[in-house]
């Protein structure tokens with residue numbers, strides 16, 4: 078198949094592009110500013126989604142068999158800073174891309190989030206009532222509804238949870254943020270009472286390409302990892318993996334920090350049925366997700382000098 082991927086320079090989109098190629102499909106990759114994958118496996122052409130006429134022209138020129146929409150303003154803080162622009166990307170362009178796919182007869186996968194829930198009634202099924210607590214969550218929920226209305230068939234909306242993995246810029250996933258904070262001399266504060274059923278970008282990418290190859294699976298689905306973990310416990314295990322003492326983290330609670338960080342869902346976990354019984358992809362355990370984590374290249378010099386337990390040292394990849 079000829080598969081177009083937006084957000085190809087992002088944490089998830091880059092993993093999806095690698096999986097598309099690994100499974101022998103033809104890839105057309107797009108990012109906002111354009112980007113070359115460091116190992117030369119693919120190039121992402123610039124395709125800003127805030128101006129839609131060039132997007133329509135490009136997709137009609139390419140006429141892909143499937144479109145996987147991974148681009149988004151994906152940080153809740155960035156959305157809160159400029160909600161109007163974020164809505165243009167997260168909702169409006171998401172709807173229009175789904176309309177283009179419907180017109181081209183292309184299979185469409187749209188990525189959404191567990192942040193459409195308030196975290197009070199986990200584990201969530203895809204049919205459960207939503208109640209986003211942030212503007213990011215509200216935008217992602219609006220996008221889901223509009224995408225499902227725009228393309229009635231041959232469309233998947235996939236809600237996913239917090240992603241581990243290796244982002245192209247080394248700054249997006251939990252382990253990259255924690256290690257960068259250490260390198261900057263900070264003590265990351267992590268919540269012991271905020272739980273997520275984390276997955277990895279690699280695992281979600283496998284599922285997404287499987288869904289592209291399985292046109293009988295359509296509609297709204299949930300996907301996550303195998304286990305739930307608190308933010309603090311995840312941080313502790315990340316430090317253990319890379320050979321740092323857990324003393325470098327400060328455990329704190331969401332309850333104590335509510336005034337500073339605002340309302341956040343405390344526990345977001347998913348019921349994976351019915352999807353889990355219909356696909357070959359298996360949810361990843363925390364150990365498997367830890368195993369996939371690399372140290373961001375730009376942190377190596379600092380890492381070599383500052384690792385607490387050299388026995389756990391990770392060589393440069």
Ligand SMILES: NC(=O)c1ccc[n+]([C@@H]2O[C@H](COP(=O)([O-])OP(=O)(O)OC[C@H]3O[C@@H](n4cnc5c(N)ncnc54)[C@H](OP(=O)(O)O)[C@@H]3O)[C@@H](O)[C@H]2O)c1
Nearest residue numbers: 084086087088089108109110125126148149151190239240
């Ligand atoms: N990461 C998570 O933990 C997580 C959890 C749940 C759901 N999700 C969802 O998963 C999807 C992928 O997230 P991610 O973490 O991979 O995101 P990410 O790493 O922040 O990457 C975002 C991608 O979107 C592109 N983009 C941003 N603004 C754009 C614009 N105006 N026009 C065109 N492209 C634009 C970026 O291109 P440039 O690099 O060129 O700017 C980049 O390729 C999103 O829908 C997100 O909401 C993510």
